[in-house]
Amino acid sequence: MIASFSEERFPLRVAFGTAGGPERRTDIVRLSNGYENRNQRTRHSWRRYDAGSGVRSVEDLVAVLHFFEARRGRLTGFRFRDPFDFSSAPGGGAATVFDQRIGTGDGEARVFQLVKRYGVDDDAYVRPIGKPVPGSVRVGVDGAELGQGFSVDPSAGTVGFAVAPMPGAVVTAGFEFDVPVRFDMDHLSINIAAFEAGDIPSIPLVEVRP
Known part of the structure; x- marks a missing residue:
């Protein structure tokens, strides 16, 4: 049986170049008197990342591909080192x-x-x-x-x-x-020719509560 979370860490050399950070969800209602009523939906923030910006070589792409398959896409969570906050x-x-x-x-x-x-x-x-x-x-x-x-x-x-x-x-x-995350996709699209031409793939990650 596949575990819902793996203590394995996303490849570090890719993580160091990742873009992303915390996300808050706030409901805002503007009142008739001009004031705003603001409420947060959740107590804690959630972090989102795009690891595609950390892919610098074909070797990085292969490492992510192997990691993606081992985690079965979105099925299994894993550790991720936030390059800005660790x-x-x-x-x-x-x-x-x-x-x-x-x-x-x-x-x-x-x-x-x-x-x-x-x-x-x-x-x-x-x-x-x-x-x-x-x-x-x-x-x-x-x-x-x-x-x-x-x-x-x-x-x-x-x-x-x-x-x-x-x-x-x-x-x-x-x-x-580390931050517990999972892939936010089940399809990893890789095009070597496009990558070598400067087209960076999108590899979205989202924080989870393991």
Whole structure:
């Protein structure tokens, strides 16, 4: 049976040249007095990409073709590295253990979800991170980095402690992460002659909730 999601990552050399980013869906109604009533349909943004802009060679095309077939087109989701946003560091630099506050201890909770904040204070958007890069997650409690006593589930983006953090303890984390996506097409059209003439194929990807 084919899994609905594969932990395999889209070819990195193609991902680095990809165009795309977050999408919001907002309903806007203009009222008779000139004001607008605005509401968002969903709590979280969704990301869309076109990986075609990252294809620079015939070898890249072949790599995408093989990956597309292995994922059965739109059937199976997979990991994708967003070239613009893949680190917990606010400025997109190297991750540190103090980058993101992921929770506060209460003496009972032992599992915490990785998140990334965009903005500050009450206006910040808190994005759940479900696909951290294995081996990249660093965890701290009250300003001290931990070397043991915790585990990370890279398929769900959770941190589990052997012993629950004490009440009031601030839990932080730093990490790199991928975006769970799928192909947004079931037909991959490739024309070598057109590609060599500068015609870049469209390879749409859309974020999913695995």
